[in-house]
Amino acid sequence: MTWFYVFAALIALVTVWYVTRPLARSMADDNGERRDQLEQLRERLLVQLNELDIEEGDRNIDANVVGDERRRLEAQLSSALRELESLGGKKKRKKTKQDSRRGWAVGLATLGILLPLTSAGLYALGQRDTLSYLYRPQTQSNPSVPPMALEMVARLEKRLAGQPNDAAGWHQLGRAFSVMGNMxxxxxxxxxxxxxxxNNPxxxxxxxxxIYRQNPQNTTGRVFTLYSNLIKLQPENQNAMWFLGFAAYQNGDYKQAxxxxERLLIAMPPGSQExxxxxLIVNKTREKLGEK
Known part of the structure; x- marks a missing residue:
């Protein structure tokens, strides 16, 4: 009997949700136009990235230009995907007044007819088989990742299965997974x-x-090795200078930090906020060094 009451209560809650859903629908509609814009931007960026890959494969464009353009497009794509996810993922189509009336009718029918029938059925069948049928978790996909992107990644993975030594391909796959949120x-x-x-800077x-974005407080292990290698490959790399200074500061090596x-400060645009x-950080570090 316990399952009978529990499931009856669940159906009642679902019915109330279904009946009152039109009241909240107007809030979702306000985001519809922005969601449409983001989805169009997403598709356009994916097409541009695909065209860029084709141009790069045909060697019709300078590699440096390709890298800069890809970073720009992927930054825009990542921003659009995050905003789409914050808007709730899948687009909810607008309902007409007729749809709204139909929703009320279905909700009332559920409350007045299906609830007693379902409850009686559950009681007669002993609940278990019916519950196991009704509660069948489905695999959820990330609604913010369009099918085109998934297909491109699948093709790349398939190619890498046959070309496991393609460093550029693995690099591209890592970048794609990062944008998609597959850490x-x-x-x-x-x-x-x-x-x-x-040795590819x-x-x-x-x-x-x-790696650093995953845990900005961790300055040891692989992330330290990578930035140490990067400063050798590009002695003026500003990200590497910042990180290695931060790592030294955390270890109490204020002189190294x-x-x-100071090298990084010279390289930065004077007067900029950064x-x-x-x-200010340099001045504080000098004070720390003087106290030691």
Whole structure:
């Protein structure tokens, strides 16, 4: 009998939700126009990324230009995907007045007819089989990732299965997984790419930044190794200078931190907000060094 009452209560709650749903629908409609704009932007960016990959494969465009353009497009795509996810993922179509009336009718029918019938059926069948049928979890997909992106990634994975030593391909896969929010897949792909091509500054910089974003307070292990390698490959890399200064500061090595940050301060645009912020940090570090 316990399951009978529990499930009856659940059906009643669902019915109330269904009947009152039109009241909340207007709030969702307010986001419809923005969601449409974001979905159009998403599709346009994916097409541009696909065209960029084709151009790169045909070697019709300079590699540096490709890298800059890809980063720009992926930054826009990542921003659009995050905003789409915040709006609730799948687009909810607008309902007409006729749909609204139908919703009320269905809700009332559920409350007045289906609830007693379902409750009686559950009691007669002993609940278990029916409950196991009604509660059958479905695999949920991320609604913010369009099918086109999933297909592109699937094709890339298939190609890499036959070309496991393609460092550029693993790099591209890591970047795609990162944009899609698949952190484990991105980390694995970046790691494969790095092992194949550890002297690629763009790859090392991207992989290091990816790991650092996962835990900004951790300055040891793989992230430290990557940034240490990056500063050797690109001595003026500002991200590497900042990170290595921060890592030294955390370890109490204020002299090493000061050396990195003073170099970084010289390289930054004078008068910029970032430069002013870093100047304050440099002054504090000098005070710390004087106290030791």
């Amino acid at each position: 484990d897949g991105a980390n694995s792909a970046y790691d494969r790419a790095y092992k194949l091509d550890p 763009e790859l090392v910089s991207e992989y290091a930044a990816f 000061l050396g990195q940050w 430069a002013e912020h870093l100047r």
